[in-house]
Amino acid sequence: MSQTHPLFIEDAYLSTAEGKVTAVNDRGGILLDQTCFYATSGGQPGDIGFFEREDGSKIEIAATVNGQSKSEIVHVPSNEQAVPEIGEPLVLHIDWERRYRLMRMHTACHLLTVVCPFPITGASVGENESRVDFDMSEATDKVSVTEKLMELVNANHPVFSNWINESELEANPGLVKSKNVRPPQGSGRIRLICIGEDAAIDSQPCGGTHVSETGEVGAIHIGKIEKKGRENRRFRIRFGDMPQ
Template sequence: MAHTVKALFREDAYLSVAEGTVVAINERGGIILDQTCFYATSGGQPGDIGFFERQDGSKIEIAATICGETKDEIIHVPAANQQLPEIGEQLTLHIDWDRRYKLMRMHTACHLLTVVCPYPITGASVGEEESRIDFDVPDFDGDKASVTEELMRLVEANHPVFVRTISEAELAANPGLVKSKNVRPPSGTGQIRLVCIGEDGTVDSQPCGGTHVTETKEVGDIHIGKIEKKGRENRRFRIRFGPLPAA
C-alpha cells in the first residue's frame, strides 16, 4: 500500500530543516515519514540528500530521495550501513542546503531558458553545476552569447517566481502551458501546480513540481556553455553557473 507523505517543499522550498515521524520502512530499507522537506527525484530534478537526526543525537545519512508507487509517496534511501529508525520515531530532517539551493537556482534558470527559446522540450536534466534542456528545433540561428544575454536580462530584471494552482480543466483549455513535447503533467487529482514568473505570470507559467527560488536575481550569473546538435531536429542547450567565458 502506498503512503501519502506531506511534501513540505511544495509550500516552502526554503525549508531546510523539519520534523517528521516514521510511518514505514520498506523492504529495501527505505524510510517513509508522515511529512518531509526532502524533494524526491522527479521532472529532471535530483532528489535531496542530507541526514536525519535522532533524539539521541545520532545521525542517519540519506543518500537519495525517490518517489514510490505514486508521486505522493516519498522514500528516503539511507546510505550504506546506517542504523534504521523505529516505526513511530520522531526525527529532525536536515537537507544538504547548499546543494538544494544550487538546484533551485538551476531549475529556475531552466524555466528562463524556455522563455528565451520557446520551442517544444524533448528532454531536460537539472544539475548542481550544469543543466541541460533539449529542444525540438530543426534550425537555430542564435549562439551562446545571444542566448546568454537574453537569459541574464531576465535574471537581472528580478521577476518574482511563485506557485499557483489551476484545475485540470483550465490546463486542458490552455494546452500551450505545457512545454514538454512528450511528457504530460500528472493527472487525476483535479489540480495542477503552475510555476509562474513575472507579475501575474506574464513572463512564464508552466506545470512543474520542482523547487525554485522566489526572485530571478537569486539565480545569479549563468551562461550557455554549449549548444549541441542531437539528431536531425534536437538541439541541446547546456546551462552553467558563472559569466560567459571570454572567447
C-alpha cells in the same frame, strides 16, 4: 500505501523540518508523514542530507525517490545506517547548499524556455550544469541566448506558484511546454510555476523547487549548444559568466 506530505511544495526554502516514521520498506527506505526532502522527478535530483534522532545520532540519507506513486516519498539511507522505529520522531536536515544550487539551476531552465520558446524534448537539472533539449531546427548563438537569459535574471522577476484544476489545463494546452511528457493528473489540481508580475513572463506546470526571484539565479551562461538530430538541439546551462 503510505502518503507523505511534501513540505517543499509549500516552502522550497525549508531546509529543516520534523517528521515521523510511518514505514520502512523491504529495501530499508524510510517513509515519513511529512518531509522537506524533494524526491527525484522532472529532471531534478532528489535531496540528500541526514535525519537527527532524539539521542543526537544521525541517519545519513543518500537519495530521495518516489515510491509506488508521487504521493509516496522514500528516503534512501547510506549503507550501514541505523533503522528507525515506526512512529519515531526525526528532525530532517537537507543538504541546503546543494538544494539551493538546484533551485537556482531549475529556475534558470525555466528562463531558458522563455528565451527559446520551442517544445521541450528532454531536461536534466544539475548542481553545476543543466541541459534542456528543444525540438528546433534553426541554429542560434549561445552569446545572444546568454544575454537574453541574463536580462531576465537581472530584472529580478518574482517566481511563485499557482494552482489550476485539470479542466483548466485541458483548456490551455499551451501551458505544457514538454513535447512528450504530460503533467501527472488524477489529484484534481495542477501546480504552475509562474515568473513575472501576474505571470507575465512565463507559466508552466512543474513540481520542482525554485528560487523566489530570478535575481537569485546569479550569473549563468550557455556553455554549449549541440545538434542532436535534424530537429533537436541541446542547450547546456552553466553557472558563472561566459568565458571570454
